[in-house]
Amino acid sequence: xxxxxxxxxxxxxxxxxxxxxxxxxxxxxxxxxxxxxxxxxxxxxxxxxxxxxxxxxxxxxxxxxxxxxxxxxxxxxxxx
Amino acid sequence: xxxxxxxxxxxxxxxxxxxxxxxxxxxxxxxxxxxxxxxxxxxxxxxxxxxxxxxxxxxxxxxxxxxxxxxxxxxxxxxxxxxxxxxxxxxxxxxxxxxxxxxxxxxxxxxxxxxxxxxxxxxxxxxxxxxxxxxxxxxxxxxxxxxxxxxxxxxxxxxxxxxxxxxxxxxxxxxxxxxxxxxxxxxxxxxxxxxxxxxxxxxxxxxxxxxxxxxxxxxxxxxxxxxxxxxxxxxxxxxxxxxxxxxxxxxxxxxxxxxxxxxxxxxxxxxxxxxxxxxxxxxxxxxxxxxxxxxxxxxxxxxxxxxxxxxxxxxxxxxxxxxxxxxxxxxxxxxxxxxxxxxxxxxxxxxxxxxxxxxxxxxxxxxxxxxxxxxxxxxxxxxxxxxxxxxxxxxxxxx
Numbered sequence: 001x002x003x004x005x006x007x008x009x010x011x012x013x014x015x016x017x018x019x020x021x022x023x024x025x026x027x028x029x030x031x032x033x034x035x036x037x038x039x040x041x042x043x044x045x046x047x048x049x050x051x052x053x054x055x056x057x058x059x060x061x062x063x064x065x066x067x068x069x070x071x072x073x074x075x076x077x078x079x080x
Numbered sequence: 081x082x083x084x085x086x087x088x089x090x091x092x093x094x095x096x097x098x099x100x101x102x103x104x105x106x107x108x109x110x111x112x113x114x115x116x117x118x119x120x121x122x123x124x125x126x127x128x129x130x131x132x133x134x135x136x137x138x139x140x141x142x143x144x145x146x147x148x149x150x151x152x153x154x155x156x157x158x159x160x161x162x163x164x165x166x167x168x169x170x171x172x173x174x175x176x177x178x179x180x181x182x183x184x185x186x187x188x189x190x191x192x193x194x195x196x197x198x199x200x201x202x203x204x205x206x207x208x209x210x211x212x213x214x215x216x217x218x219x220x221x222x223x224x225x226x227x228x229x230x231x232x233x234x235x236x237x238x239x240x241x242x243x244x245x246x247x248x249x250x251x252x253x254x255x256x257x258x259x260x261x262x263x264x265x266x267x268x269x270x271x272x273x274x275x276x277x278x279x280x281x282x283x284x285x286x287x288x289x290x291x292x293x294x295x296x297x298x299x300x301x302x303x304x305x306x307x308x309x310x311x312x313x314x315x316x317x318x319x320x321x322x323x324x325x326x327x328x329x330x331x332x333x334x335x336x337x338x339x340x341x342x343x344x345x346x347x348x349x350x351x352x353x354x355x356x357x358x359x360x361x362x363x364x365x366x367x368x369x370x371x372x373x374x375x376x377x378x379x380x381x382x383x384x385x386x387x388x389x390x391x392x393x394x395x396x397x398x399x400x401x402x403x404x405x406x407x408x409x410x411x412x413x414x415x416x417x418x419x420x421x422x423x424x425x426x427x428x429x430x431x432x433x434x435x436x437x438x439x440x441x442x443x444x445x446x447x448x449x450x451x452x453x454x455x456x457x458x459x460x461x462x463x464x465x466x467x468x469x470x471x472x473x474x475x476x477x478x479x
Contacts (some may be wrong), residue, residue, distance in 0.1 A: 034381030048380045055382070 022058035027052045092178045103129035106439050107168040111136045111183055113146035115263075117174035120224075121149060123174070123431040129386065130435050136162045138400045139273065141266070154329035159183055163190040170220070171192060171471070177289075184221070188213040193220035195431075199292040200283060200455035201313060204474045207455045211448060211479060220443050222434050223451020225296040229433060231424030232369040233297065235417040236357070239364055239371060240301055244361035248301055251340040253294040253356070258349040260318050261326075266300035278322035285324025286313075286344040287458040295461075296454035297355050297366060298332070300339045304455045306332040306340070308472045313465035317347040330461045342461070343415040369422070449479040450469045 031052050035044050089440060106129065110117055113135050124130060136156040147155050156162035163171075163186055170193035173183050181201040187194045194214075200207040200223050200248040214221035215263030227233045264272045276282035277289055299305055316324040326347065332340040355366040361370045378384065435442065456477055464471035 030385060031382040034383070034385035036381075038378065038381040038384045040378070040381030040384075044380050044382070048382050050380050051380065055386070 008076035019063055020056070020060055023063065024052070024056040026059055030055060081160040087133055092284055102380035104289060104439055105129045105131055106170070106435050107131050107133045108170050108172060109136070109162060109166055109168050110146070110172045110174070110434070110436070111162070111187075112142075112173060112179075112197075112322075113137055114139070114142050114148070117172070118141075118145070118149065119427065120172055120195075120431060123428045124435070126428070127432050127435045129439075134166045135166055152326075160186065163187060163192070168192065170434070172434075173197065174224075176276040176282050177284070178202055178276070179423075184210050185213040188217045188219050188221065191217060191219070193287055193434075193441075195220075195222040195224065195434045196451075197224040198296075198454070199223070199284075199288040199458050200450060200451055202282075202288070202459070204456060204459055204477060207452055207459070208477060209373060211452050214445075214448055218443065220434070220437050221448045221451075222430070222437075223448065223455065224427075224430070225292060225293060225451055225454060226426035226430045227297050227366075228300070228426070228447070228450060229429035230422075230424070232418060232422050233366055233426065233431075234371065236364050236366040237300065238370075239417065240357055244360035244371065245357060245364055246364060248357045248359050249300065249338060250358045251298050251338070251356060252358070253291075253298060253340065253342045253354065255290045255294065255344040255353040256349050256351050257346045259346060260320065261346050262320075263377050278324055280323045283324060284458065284462040286326075286328050286346070287462045288455075289328075290344055291328065291342060291461060292454050292458045294342065294353075294355050295332070295340075295457040296450055298342075299453050299457065300450060301357055301366075302334050302336065302338055304334050304336065304342075305473060305478075306457055307335050307468050309343075309457070309460045309464045310470045311461055311464045312468075325465065328461065328465060330464065332461070333455065362416075365414070369417040371417055372410060372412045372414040374411040376410070445479060452477075452479055 030044065031048055035042065036042065084237055108124070108130065110121060110132060113121060114137070117137075121132065124132060132150050132153055134154045134156060135143075135146045135150055136159045137146060138157050143157065147153075154162075154166070156165075171182065171187045173187065173194065173196040175183060175197075177199065180196055180199075184194055184196045189211075196210070210221065218402065239245070259286055261277060265271060265274055272279055272282070277285065283289060309330055309332045311328065313325035313328040315322065315326050327343070327345040329343045330341075332338070332342065353367055357364045357366060362374050364370070365372075380389070436442070456474065460471045460473065463469075
């Protein structure tokens with residue numbers, strides 16, 4: 001089996017970092033809303049960071065799935 | 081043992097236990113170095129400035145084993161000879177139940193501080209005679225309820241007394257095993273001597289050998305003694321010629337209106353043993369040392385938010401309100417009462433405490449009272465089951 005070299009460009013890296021950052025911000029915002037809505041102690045802004053990270057990962061995973069779906073549909077559309 | 085020091089201030093019978101300066105050597109003897117007796121000796125061996133000067137057993141293998149364990153100690157086959165000939169401060173008694181009263185009264189009348197294994201005795205009268213012997217000789221009488229000295233139990237008591245779970249409105253206790261409760265026999269004619277727990281002539285079975293411990297704790301928690309008990313017992317599995325029940329089921333009523341629901345069996349061990357104290361604010365499981373709140377702290381805000389979103393997305397839309405909601409058990413995992421797991425059951429501290437009290441001639445009738453009330457409660461339970469009647473606390477029995 002022949003394996004090809006792949007190159008991740010600086011632009012791609014930056015785009016992924018921006019997406020990850022956006023996911024983290026969205027998850028953190030969820031934490032803030034949760035604290036306000038449920039009158040939880042403010043210390044949860046820090047103590048629940050592990051949950052925020054997990055939610056960020058879940059968001060990022062969802063974004064990846066949506067992007068894969070978008071690429072698959074686009075390719076099928078072009079072939080037609 | 082160090083952890084027990086935390087509770088010393090609140091538990092008067094534990095004070096001075098760990099003082100090491102200027103100790104006077106205490107001389108003790110032991111009567112009945114069988115399996116339990118040897119365990120007591122193991123604990124006594126680590127107590128400073130203590131000499132076990134003599135031992136007594138009428139069963140040859142136990143006599144020989146004790147002789148090897150206590151080189152230099154004088155061995156006797158008759159406890160009366162030992163009490164008569166030996167100069168000592170106190171005696172530890174770990175013989176079968178039916179011999180407790182006779183030997184304890186003789187030891188107290190010989191002027192010795194006495195530790196006797198639980199339960200006190202087989203009958204109300206015998207228990208009372210033991211108490212009277214203690215009073216007339218003004219000596220220490222410990223009954224071997226080691227939970228009084230167990231750090232985990234002490235912490236549970238502290239939490240209950242501080243009102244963490246509110247007023248205790250119900251207690252449940254159970255002790256389940258899955259074995260025949262028999263000891264191996266070197267020869268068949270020793271059946272009644274070795275397996276004395278199986279026969280009414282020597283024991284009240286699960287009540288005196290196991291329930292006694294739990295009833296001591298329930299009396300302690302409820303700061304009272306039961307006024308009546310009802311119950312039922314039987315032999316439904318180990319039909320091997322034994323006389324004592326292999327399952328007992330009892331409800332004790334206390335004057336406050338609180339009940340203790342107790343059961344014990346030896347054909348299933350899934351639930352092991354536990355003593356549960358329940359109140360409007362929470363539950364404490366005393367044996368394992370866990371505390372559960374009726375209103376556990378809510379989950380973090382973000383978790384609640386995610387749960388709410390999940391319910392909104394995935395739950396069915398209700399058309400009308402539910403007419404019945406199942407009373408599912410709380411999912412609260414509870415919090416452990418101590419900082420670290422404790423493996424000892426309190427017997428080590430109990431023995432150290434006995435030696436310390438003997439050394440200081442410190443007589444605490446409360447300790448005898450705990451043993452007395454627990455023993456009376458066990459006999460009440462036995463009588464209720466045997467006679468199929470509600471058994472009330474015998475009039476006039478109190479310390």
